[in-house]
Amino acid sequence: MRKFRYISNLLILVVSISWSQQETAITQYWSNMNIINPAYAGYDGQTSATIMVRDQWSGIDQSPQTQMLTFDTYLGRNVGLGLSMMRDKTFIETQTVVSIDFSYRLKVSEKTQLFLGIKAGGNDYNVNTVGLNTYNIFSDPSLESINNFTPNVGLGGLLVRGDWYVSLSVPRLLNTERARNDNGQATVATDRPHYYLSSGYKLGLDTDRVWTINPSFLLRYVNGAPISIDINTMLRLENKFGFGVTYRTDQALAWICSISISPNFTLGYAYETSTRSTLAQSGNTNEFMLSLRF
Template sequence: MKSIKYIISCTLLLITLSIHGQQDPLYTQYNYNMNVINPAYAGSKGVLSVGILGRSQWVGIEGSPRTLTLAAHSPVGKNVGLGLSVIADRVGPVRETNIFGDFSFTIVTSENSRLALGLKAGVTSLQVNTLTANNNNDPLNVPIDRTAPNFGTGAYFYTDKFYAGFSIPNLLKTRYLEKSAGVVSTASEEMHYFITSGYVFDIYEDLKLKPSTMIRGVKNAPLSVDISANLLWQEKFEFGLSYRFNKSFSGVIGFLLNEDMRIGYSYDQSVGNFGNFNFGSHELMLLIDFNRRNLKSPRFF
């Protein structure tokens, strides 16, 4: 019985670490949170922007992902943008904290378009809690706490109506765990590739359509493709739908609390049989764009 329990504990831990090592946190409201994945986005809004986002994924499944994100960025001078992002992610026994600073430099390509290039640098801290705390003889009953540096890069082209970006937020493949007490446990941060794009269509004077997409690639995992379409009414109320291919459908709603502050909520429902085992994913966002009212051409992404 003891050996069976040990094998099950090892298997659960390795599966969790394997999944976690291949996946960065998912976001449904990525349009308002892009400097987390692309450092070139820093400063592109023309004002100081601060956002807080909390996500609870696959509610009802024990140990499912929980993510809290704080992101801020601002232009500094004429062509430079600076940003900071803190991501606290928990999946089962694994706690991961990322703290990154962003730098961007913007090139004026025409009267109405800009190309920004960005760099990201910071640290990732990984902590693993034991699964067998009541068994002092279990070799897995050893706390794991590792910290490693990482770097990222990105490019972001935008106008008042359109944007397109490409980024790799983690250039270094970091190996966190090694062989210990005869048990091989590995978790590594794989390179993620992000492609994002979107456009703002003026349907009527007070109604805008905002289609967007995000494609994410990582080694040993299928491409993740998000397609979204949001309607913005009177530049205050926003609602839309999103589809993550073969994974989930999402509904999004948001509104301005005042001229500078926006709140948003999204609900994801998993497709296929997996949807029968959880109560969906919930995401709540608060975004503050300071002095947005003073912008001559307000941004809608």
């Protein structure tokens, strides 16, 4: 019975990953925009560091685990510099992406600024097949372990006008190869560039802006996969407490809360559940965020 449950969970995991985006989707995306858009490096004139940990589908053994770290600072003379790191682990597959971000600010008008960014780095991709149980007497050459490093570059733009912004980016322009399950056969697939479009607005609900509401969205597009959109609304009190909800069009719903212990220290938590029938019993997703500003 235990073996049957393990196999069932593994099948759910494989099917879900095959239908999902190739790059990781995070719920609190506005806290880690450097990961997908290098134009955010130093855009607010401050130095900041953000750590995020995501435990997806907690009811499935060896389900996706993601850790992210971003650092960015304003160097002066309209120049920003950043570092972004992301580690993804799903079953026997591990990816580690490290990038350096560079941004430049252009003043379009008195209230409008345009930030242009470039990202340069690479992806360390590893598939560890040691310990896999197979039904064949002879080893399958397609199940050999994989370990390679692929360099990559990305581009991004950010337009800010008052309390409104719009962001467009392609964090990885070059195609890279990875392993994939294709009707029960281990094959090699090509990761295609992902396009991200995001926009949001900060609206004061009273004259002193003690209460604000922040509607936003993040659209993800990759050729050959359905478009995924996160639609989010956050209600904030004096920029100290935040409560919100996110709906993802590929059938996910999340509740979010954040607390700023000081102007330089913010904690965030997101609890995400899937509305997809194949994942209804696979457990929920927990996402933790820690942000520091200097």
